[in-house]
Amino acid sequence: MNFTREVIKCTDFSARKHKNQRRKDTEKTPYINHPIGVAYILTEEGGISDLQVIQAALLHDTVEDTDTTFEEIEENFGKEVTGIVREVTDDKSLPKMERKKLQIEHAAKASYKAKLVKLADKLYNLRDLERCTPEGWTPQRVQEYFEWAGKVVQGLRGTNKALEAELDVIFRRHDVIC
Ligand SMILES: Nc1nc2c(ncn2[C@@H]2O[C@H](COP(=O)(O)OP(=O)(O)O)[C@@H](OP(=O)(O)OP(=O)(O)O)[C@H]2O)c(=O)[nH]1
Numbered sequence: 001m002n003f004t005r006e007v008i009k010c011t012d013f014s015a016r017k018h019k020n021q022r023r024k025d026t027e028k029t030p031y032i033n034h035p036i037g038v039a040y041i042l043t044e045e046g047g048i049s050d051l052q053v054i055q056a057a058l059l060h061d062t063v064e065d066t067d068t069t070f071e072e073i074e075e076n077f078g079k080e081v082t083g084i085v086r087e088v089t090d091d092k093s094l095p096k097m098e099r100k101k102l103q104i105e106h107a108a109k110a111s112y113k114a115k116l117v118k119l120a121d122k123l124y125n126l127r128d129l130e131r132c133t134p135e136g137w138t139p140q141r142v143q144e145y146f147e148w149a150g151k152v153v154q155g156l157r158g159t160n161k162a163l164e165a166e167l168d169v170i171f172r173r174h175d176v177i178c
């Protein structure tokens with residue numbers, strides 16, 4: 001297996017799947033920046049070089065937010081990556097509050113590799129939230145997101161010291177005790 005080829009193939013797949021999607025920031029950043037940024041946090045700050053974790057990070061929002069199926073991911077990237085993506089995929093058919101509650105409940109039970117993806121996903125989103133408030137979000141909704149993210153991260157602890165330390169800096173800045 002050629003590591004570089006596998007990462008590029010996965011990045012290309014994710015970019016094509018997210019191609020019509022934009023982030024909620026005022027600049028409407030191409031959504032693909034998020035999964036690539038999550039993978040970058042894992043390699044650069046988390047010290048992760050596990051191919052399956054990096055591929056799952058690149059793919060982590062494809063089933064949740066695009067027409068991608070788990071079968072497609074399994075065909076292209078195998079069972080292990082599909083399993084990690086499945087663990088970090090919210091069931092969008094559920095009401096939002098239910099989805100958010102399940103994320104808190106599932107966090108502690110997730111596998112080590114899924115916890116790594118979730119930690120980097122949260123770190124990216126919280127940094128993004130400090131960089132720029134998503135269109136239409138009130139300060140109260142922003143603060144609620146920080147508090148909710150703190151509860152999810154509580155269940156993910158003991159996984160990666162560097163990422164958890166970075167998250168704690170942000171939580172302290174927003175008076176989130178977790
Ligand atoms: N901070 C920020 N978030 C944005 C932006 N654009 C899209 N998002 C996404 O929005 C989600 C958080 O918004 P919510 O309203 O709470 O969740 P929802 O989209 O799932 O309903 C995150 O999804 P997610 O990746 O699935 O993460 P999460 O829901 O697991 O936290 C985040 O990635 C943006 O410009 N800034």
Ligand SMILES: [Mn+2]
Binds near residue numbers: 060
């Ligand atoms: Mn995400």
